[in-house]
Each structure stands twice: as structure tokens, then as C-alpha cells.
Amino acid sequence: MTSNLKTQIRAFIIENYLFGDTSHPLDDATSLIENDIIDSTGVLELVTYLEDTFQISVHDSEIVPSNLDSISSIASYVASKTILQQSVA
Amino acid sequence: MCGIAGYFASEGAFQDGHSVLGPMIGAIAHRGPDENGIYVDRNAGLGHMRLSIVGLGDGQQPMTSASGDLVISYNGEVFNYIELRDDLIAQGHHFRTSSDTEVILHLYEEMGPDCVTKLNGDFAFAIWDKKRRRMMLARDRMGVRPLFYTWQNGVLFFASEAKSLLTVPGIEAEVDVYALDQLFTLWAPISPRTIFKNILELQPAHLMLVEDQRSRTSPYWQLQYPQGQGTTQNRSENEVEEELLHLLTDATRIRLRADVPVGSYLSGGLDSSAVSAIAAKIVPNRLRTFSIRFESAEHDETAFQMQMVEALGTNHSALTCSGSDISNIFPAVVAHTERPILRTAPAPLYLLSRLAKSEGYKVVLTGEGADEIFAGYDIFREAKVRRFCATRPNSRIRPHLFRRLYPYLTGLQQQSPEYLAAFFGTDVDKLGDPLHSHRPRFRGTAAAKMFFSSELRAALKGYDATDDLASGLPKDYGRWHPLHQAQYLETSLLLPGYILNCQSDRMAMAHGLEGRFPFLDHRLVEFASRIPTGMKLKGLAEKHILKRAVRDLVPETIAARPKQPYRAPDSRSFMAGAIPDYVQESMSASAVSDTGLFNPVAVEKLLAKCARGNPAGYRDDSAFVGILSTQLWHQMFNRQSQQHAVAAE
Numbered sequence: 001m002t003s004n005l006k007t008q009i010r011a012f013i014i015e016n017y018l019f020g021d022t023s024h025p026l027d028d029a030t031s032l033i034e035n036d037i038i039d040s041t042g043v044l045e046l047v048t049y050l051e052d053t054f055q056i057s058v059h060d061s062e063i064v065p066s067n068l069d070s071i072s073s074i075a076s077y078v079a080s081k082t083i084l085q086q087s088v089a
Numbered sequence: 090m091c092g093i094a095g096y097f098a099s100e101g102a103f104q105d106g107h108s109v110l111g112p113m114i115g116a117i118a119h120r121g122p123d124e125n126g127i128y129v130d131r132n133a134g135l136g137h138m139r140l141s142i143v144g145l146g147d148g149q150q151p152m153t154s155a156s157g158d159l160v161i162s163y164n165g166e167v168f169n170y171i172e173l174r175d176d177l178i179a180q181g182h183h184f185r186t187s188s189d190t191e192v193i194l195h196l197y198e199e200m201g202p203d204c205v206t207k208l209n210g211d212f213a214f215a216i217w218d219k220k221r222r223r224m225m226l227a228r229d230r231m232g233v234r235p236l237f238y239t240w241q242n243g244v245l246f247f248a249s250e251a252k253s254l255l256t257v258p259g260i261e262a263e264v265d266v267y268a269l270d271q272l273f274t275l276w277a278p279i280s281p282r283t284i285f286k287n288i289l290e291l292q293p294a295h296l297m298l299v300e301d302q303r304s305r306t307s308p309y310w311q312l313q314y315p316q317g318q319g320t321t322q323n324r325s326e327n328e329v330e331e332e333l334l335h336l337l338t339d340a341t342r343i344r345l346r347a348d349v350p351v352g353s354y355l356s357g358g359l360d361s362s363a364v365s366a367i368a369a370k371i372v373p374n375r376l377r378t379f380s381i382r383f384e385s386a387e388h389d390e391t392a393f394q395m396q397m398v399e400a401l402g403t404n405h406s407a408l409t410c411s412g413s414d415i416s417n418i419f420p421a422v423v424a425h426t427e428r429p430i431l432r433t434a435p436a437p438l439y440l441l442s443r444l445a446k447s448e449g450y451k452v453v454l455t456g457e458g459a460d461e462i463f464a465g466y467d468i469f470r471e472a473k474v475r476r477f478c479a480t481r482p483n484s485r486i487r488p489h490l491f492r493r494l495y496p497y498l499t500g501l502q503q504q505s506p507e508y509l510a511a512f513f514g515t516d517v518d519k520l521g522d523p524l525h526s527h528r529p530r531f532r533g534t535a536a537a538k539m540f541f542s543s544e545l546r547a548a549l550k551g552y553d554a555t556d557d558l559a560s561g562l563p564k565d566y567g568r569w570h571p572l573h574q575a576q577y578l579e580t581s582l583l584l585p586g587y588i589l590n591c592q593s594d595r596m597a598m599a600h601g602l603e604g605r606f607p608f609l610d611h612r613l614v615e616f617a618s619r620i621p622t623g624m625k626l627k628g629l630a631e632k633h634i635l636k637r638a639v640r641d642l643v644p645e646t647i648a649a650r651p652k653q654p655y656r657a658p659d660s661r662s663f664m665a666g667a668i669p670d671y672v673q674e675s676m677s678a679s680a681v682s683d684t685g686l687f688n689p690v691a692v693e694k695l696l697a698k699c700a701r702g703n704p705a706g707y708r709d710d711s712a713f714v715g716i717l718s719t720q721l722w723h724q725m726f727n728r729q730s731q732q733h734a735v736a737a738e
Binding site: 015016018019020021023024033036037039040041042043044060061063064065066069 | 498500501503504505507508511512532533535536539540543688690691692694695698706707708709
């Protein structure tokens, strides 16, 4: 599941922040902030994308770099939210 | 205020003087619509387009000295020319005209090149000293008036604008990729480099002497700050504000000297309000003022402008600027900036100067410079908050201060403290970085370089504009207070390289209008540099000492209002209705491929994203405006399209 998530998230990042440029270094652990891939508006775009695509609700307190600053961390966060929401349901 | 052009062949004769100078001054006719003139002799030639402001009937140029040994072509104003003239008359000099131009000639006769140290003004000029066979170029301290030059086959060519040089056969427009990288990082090329490869600018506060087949360029003035806090440390705020007001009043008074009426811009902010208030007390009739209004509420300052109009009783005119107004005139704006720009902010000023000129005005005062010398910009407060956060890296409270700095950035208002700290870079180990204050801005701007083509990246070979900037800082820079370091970067790089060039001189001179800037009087600049940092930025209160100094001149609501940076709608200006054809064409895959500077696929996606109206933050806006203006610049200024550039005006 995480692998599939990473693929989806990577595609979103490449399309939305790198405008299709696949030559930009972007591995699973690449920091989106330190590599100037995302800005403050971009974070809000990312949250909207995650909520719409994965049907999760991102709380304000969860909008932190430790959850959203790399493909790996985003995938882990989404996976944990999905599992949590499924268990609640 | 005028346009100048010329050449100097230090070896042998130059045959085609008239045929070269004619097109050179023709290309900058907008700078001086009143008169023109050409001087040519065996080795040198000077051309001039005149905007008559002082000495209307007798100030024609190029002007020759009574001895016939000196010829000058001069753009600008020397505001202390009356005092200098009196001194020179006392020393036995005889004047034939009432112009400030002749004052420079006499002063040069008396002092040689050192004469520039006596001039209080905004100028760029060339003096051909026939006896010594020396060509001297000089530019004012702050870089208000432009002066570009290039060499071709041993001949020096110079002019107020690059488009003038491009009329010379053999001088081609070619992009300087390092300057482009600097523009997409720092907002401005690092002087003397320009976006035109092989065309340089004479740096502000510099002289160039060409004689004996040698060229020497050297500074005659330098912006300096004291070590530590400031050298007026032992003076009270009352004493400092008193001297500040005295200097600002005198700087404004001498900038009202003209044989034509002088108006004033009113932005609604503190700086232009203070200048207008001082001017209103001095001018004999009602002061004439001009303002920009915006359709978009977030950019508009009409309410504050009208408070000042009522308080001063000025005769006021305003124009309302829409997004489509900006998109309609954007190509003409780029034709005059002669460089890519990352913001549309120059465009409304182009419209405002057109309004002032259409109302019969040739000269306006503005408030430019106050934010640099009295620490008004957000970036000064931002740097202070970043330092404050760095001392308690785990604090979740301190990063909230970033939101207070940028109430108008909605994306930022919704961020967590962790993200705020990460975006602004609050690492304690970065405090020794000489560019610490500006690093987030430079990084944020440089993000747009992701659109650079692989060919351009290869040509740049890993070049880093910030390293280049840091390597050229003054040797004492490291001993200055962090606020003074940040002020130096704003005043020496951004002010001449972007604000004065792109927003002030070029937008005004596009319509033959002269801007005058009391806050950039060098006496005031030097005084402000010595004021203790805590009087300029008190806590997070910007321009503290200036607000105190002018509190009796402006309404309390103007003095107390938080700084609102001058901004204009960026990418959405072009998306209000149908996207203009020139935008579609300039950013099309084929046009972008032809230029070779950007990745056509990425540009296409950026255009589509902006057209969809998706949130276009700082990065997308900078990239969009930067790429569009670069594409337009390339179309206008490459050799084959030279006529198009002129037509766009």
C-alpha cells in the first residue's frame, strides 16, 4: 500500500511543484522544503490534494514538516490516517 | 533629466560620428523630448536628448566650456547647483547660462574628476576633456540615473539605456546567462553586470576615466556603516529626530528647484506623505499630487491617500489600475526596464508617470529610499524574528511572529509554527551567514530556476549567484550590526538594481518624467547609516525614528499604520479575461524552445496552472512574470527584433 501511495504522491509532486520535470532530484527522503520544492502556498495545495484524493481529514496540528516534508513521510502519514479512519469506521 | 549617448576612440580617428550618434540618441528620444544635440570631433562624440527643467532657454547640450576645451553631455540634476555656482563665481568663474550643466563644467575646470564629490544630485554624465584627451563618465551615488557602456574594436560607447548601444553596428544583444541567474535569485544583476552580455553599467558612485589608451573605474563614495550599534549612540531620540527632519526638509527643498512646476506622488504610506507634506509648505501654490489606485482591495491604499490629500489640501489626480491595464502595457514596460522582472509592480508606475506627464508635469517627488535607509521593509523585521527564533529553536510560540510580519500572505497565515520555522530558516548555525537576512528571499526566488532549460543549466556550470554576491561585500561588512548588513544589501543591490532602475527612472522616463527622491540625498543617507539600529527598528516597529520626526506633518493614522509594501497583482493580471495573445505566443512551447532558456513543457504547465486560477503563490507568480518578461525581452532585444522593441514603446 505504501509503495502505491508513494507513486501517487510522487506523481502529484512532479506534476504540481516541478511542472513535469522528472530530472529534478527527488527520492523518497528528499526534503521538500530544503530543496525548495514547496512553499507555504504549496503546503496548502498538498493538504487539499491529500484530503481530496485519500478521503482523509488533515487536522491543523498535523500540518507539520514531520508529516509532510518528504514522499516517505507523506505516505506514512496518509497510511496511518487511512488505517485510523478505517478502524474508527 | 535627459538621455545621453557617446563614444570615444582613444586610438586614431572615428569616422562615422554623426551617423552613429543619430540613431543612438533616437533610440532614447523618450527621455528627452524637448531638444536634442550632437557634438562630434576627431576622437569623441556626444549626443543628448533634453528634457528641459533648469535653464529652459540656455541649457542646450552637449555644452562646451568657454575655453572650448571641455564638452559635457549630462543627464540628471545637481540640486545644490545654486550654492556651487555662487562659490565658483566668488572664485572668479564667469557663467554664460543659468543651467546646472554649466556648473559641472566650471567645477571640473576647478577640481578635475574630483568635482563629483561636491555634487548633491542624481546624475549620469560624460565630460570630454579635449586638452587631456580624457573621457570621463560619472554616475550619482545611489544609482538613480543609469549609464551603460561597452567596447567595440577599442572604441568606448556609452548611453543612458542599452537600446541606444544596440543601434551601433556590430553591437549585438545577447543574454548574459550569469546575469539571468542573478535576476532569478537576487532580483537584480550584480553591478556592473547587466542582462546584456558585453554591456556593463557604470556602478553607482563610480567614475570611469579613459585616457592614454587606458580605462580606470573607481568609486568616489561608499555606503558605510559603523561597527556595532551606531555612532549617534550617545544622542537622544529628540536630537536625532530633529536633525533628521532638518535634513529631510532641506533635501526636499533643494529638490523643488526647477524652472517648471514640481508635483509629488502620494502612495498613502508614510514616506511619500512626509515628502509631500514638506513640499506643500514650500511650493507657492497648491501642491499637485498623483496616486495609483487598485481595483483589488488587497493592493489598494485609496483611503490613506485621500487622508493626505485632505490634510494637505493638494490638487490631486489618481488613476485606477486593473489587471487588464497591467497586462495591456506589460510589453512596453519590459521594453523600458530592458531586463526581465519578477513582479508586475513597475507597470502601474508606468501608468502613473503617464498620467503625471499628461497633466503637464515634468518632475515629481517620491518617497523612494526611506525603507532602505530607515529600515522600513518587512525583510528587516523578518531577519530579526529569525534571529529571535534561533535562540530558542524548540519554541512553538516564537514562530507565530512570522504571521504578524506578513498579514497579507494568506498561505503563511495558515501554517503551523513548525512550518513557519522551516520556511524562514531559524537555524542557529546559520547566523554567521553574511546573507542571513536575505537568504529566505533569495531561496524562494531561486525556486523559479527549476524552469531553466537543461542547456541553460549546463551553461551555468553550477554557478551560485549568492556566492558571487557574498564575495563582493565590503571588507568591513562582517563587523556591522546585522540590521546594517541587511540595509546594505537592500541599498546597494536592490535599490539601484531593481527599485530605481525598474520602478523609478525607467517607468518615469518612458514618458519624459523626472523622479526626485529626497530620502536619497547623500547627506540623509550618511546620517541614517549612523543612527543606532534600535532607533530605526525598535522592537518590530519599523522606521521608528522617521515616524517620530514627521509625526507633526502627517495625520496620526498615516504615521501609525503598519507598513504596506507596494505590490500589484501578478500572474492573475494576465488571467482576468482571455489570456492575451502575446502571452500565449511568448510562452508557447515553440517560442520557449526557440529562446532556449526555459523548459517548454514545464512552462506550458505553469501557464495552464495559472490559467486555471489555482493558488498561485510567490513561487508561481515569480516564475510566471519572470519567464514572460524574459521571453518578451528576448523577442525585443535580439538583433533581428530591434524594431519591435522600439515599436512596443
